[in-house]
Amino acid sequence: MKFLFDLFPVILFFGVFKWGEGNPTAAQSLVQEYLSGIVSGGVAALDQAPIMLATAVAILATLGQIGYLLLRRKKVDGMLWVSLAIITVFGGATIYFHNETFIKWKPTVLYWFFGAALLISQALFKKNLIRLMMEKQIMLPDPLWQRLSLIWAGFFAAMGVLNLYVAYSFSTAIWVNFKLFGFTGLMFAFIIAQSMFLSKHIKDPS
Structure with missing residues (x-):
């Protein structure tokens, strides 16, 4: 359920874009009716x-995620706040300038922010964020925790570069497809590969 919750804005973004792609006149009418005040x-x-x-809906969906968690008095992850800030800035720029380039940069900025956060936390504050998130489930020697953090940072850096490659090499429609299916598939594959590598270190719940 948490996975679907995290993907909620991306799924809505995909669905609304596909609907708008098939119904451009209706999409234009909705933009004119509800967004004309913030469009250059x-x-x-x-x-x-x-x-x-689609960008406007994704911004609202991210706001809705945070609102839902706050209403239920649950903790809002720092990553979600960062995601809201980035999609609001870059998505807002896409809407105002009616230029898809800004929203296409949003995943890259987000991935690179996460990668930089891992490296900076380790280098300046001596805190391994991956370890803080996973140490209750697995036991690893310190060098392996550091290696794992670097691997995640490298993965985020590569994902950011890949996003720009797809965004600038293919159509917006292909980028939207890849944003949902490609990145989700790559994330799953990375996590599965990591789990297989670390499986011998997972604590036995018994």
Whole structure:
């Protein structure tokens, strides 16, 4: 359930974009009705309406995630706050300038932020964020924790580069598909590979 909760804005972004792609006139009408006040010039081009509408929905979905957690008095992860800040800035720029380039940079900025956070925490504050998240489930020697943190940082850096490659080498429609299916698949594959490597270190619950 948490996985689906985390993916909620991405799934909505994908669904709304696909709907808008098939119904550009309706998407343009919705953008004109609800977003014209924050669009430069007040007019959205027909080909830009789907990505603008999808971006607005993704921003609202991320706000909704945080609101839901706050209403239930649950802790909001720092990563979710960071994601909200980044999608609001870059998504807002996409809507205002009616230019998809900004929202295409959002995953890269987010991935690179996470990678930098891992490296900076380790180098400056002597805190291994991966260890803080996982040490209740597995026991590892200190060198392996450091290696694991570097591997995650490298993975995030590579994901950021891959996002830019897809964004600039292919159409927006292909990028939207890859954003949901490609990145999710790569994340799953990475986690499974990591789990297999670390399986001998997982504590026996008995």
